[in-house]
């Protein structure tokens with residue numbers, strides 16, 4: 017079964033084709049990072065307009081790269097939740113139109129759940145050269161999902177059968193990376209630029225707090241972000257009324273690198289503490305990480321050091337937003353669920369992954 021996956025929930029327009037839930041035939045990602053960089057974050061209206069400009073070309077390219085035509089495609093999987101309303105509309109309207117016109121079954125995919133499925137891609141067409149895991153994860157599978165909008169620990173018993181163990185009570189971890197990068201004067205997106213600056217810094221230079229929460233597997237990153245802000249204010253000798261956007265100009269490169277390293281170390285250690293506890297409490301057969309922050313090398317290293325089972329990580333390119341993860345989940349979904357009518361698919365900008373069709377049908 018060959019599924020075309022279409023993703024447009026935030027600032028990447030992406031399309032990919034996956035065969036039988038494990039083989040990547042093409043993977044096209046058009047990022048808008050350069051467009052949003054000047055604003056220091058994603059501007060929703062600009063994102064939606066940029067998706068319109070490239071979506072058809074991205075989909076065509078996915079077919080061309082896979083050397084396939086529409087008659088080779090058995091289903092279209094598209095992100096319908098969660099994400100930016102205008103951005104989601106472009107991907108879903110494109111998918112609905114093609115499904116209707118070409119009479120191809122259409123499957124609605126939850127973006128956060130799909131991030132986990134980047135870990136199920138173990139084979140690829142010759143023209144691709146990703147460094148992929150050798151085997152698919154086994155169930156029960158513990159998934160640490162860490163992106164710009166989500167921080168969750170989820171226990172999967174099977175495809176579509178999972179329990180949310182814990183989640184962030186305020187900011188997502190990727191959001192904390194992005195906000196701390198702004199405080200430090202590092203470019204958007206904050207995750208990669210903090211990781212880069214941190215390689216030259218001392219992770220023990222500043223003592224930063226870890227949040228204590230009631231839920232054993234819940235997270236909180238808003239306090240850590242504020243702690244970085246206060247520590248920077250103290251370091252440069254200003255009080256809390258000083259405009260935060262002027263702080264970074266007073267930091268030198270050594271201080272900036274030390275703050276990046278100290279923040280990254282504490283944020284990642286918090287994630288790994290909770291993942292380690294869940295591992296010991298639930299004894300999963302495999303552990304996966306998913307979402308943009310899963311591209312973080314410090315997370316990969318700390319997690320492998322602390323857990324007693326070998327972890328196969330998905331390549332960095334499949335951790336940030338892409339169509340391959342949508343198509344892969346689409347394959348498993350299509351085997352188990354009926355397609356949705358192209359006329360009735362609606363976007364759901366804030367739907368939780370515990371309320372998808374798996375759980376309501």
Ligand code: KG4
Nearest residue numbers: 163164165190207208308309311312336337
């Ligand atoms: O999954 P994603 O591409 O989009 C969402 O669904 O949110 O995740 C984007 C997030 C951003 O917050 C970005 O700063 C973060 O992932 N990120 C990283 C790294 N690469 C991307 N965070 C830490 N280290 C990285 N290397």
Ligand code: ZN
Nearest residue numbers: 163307308337
């Ligand atoms: Zn994402």
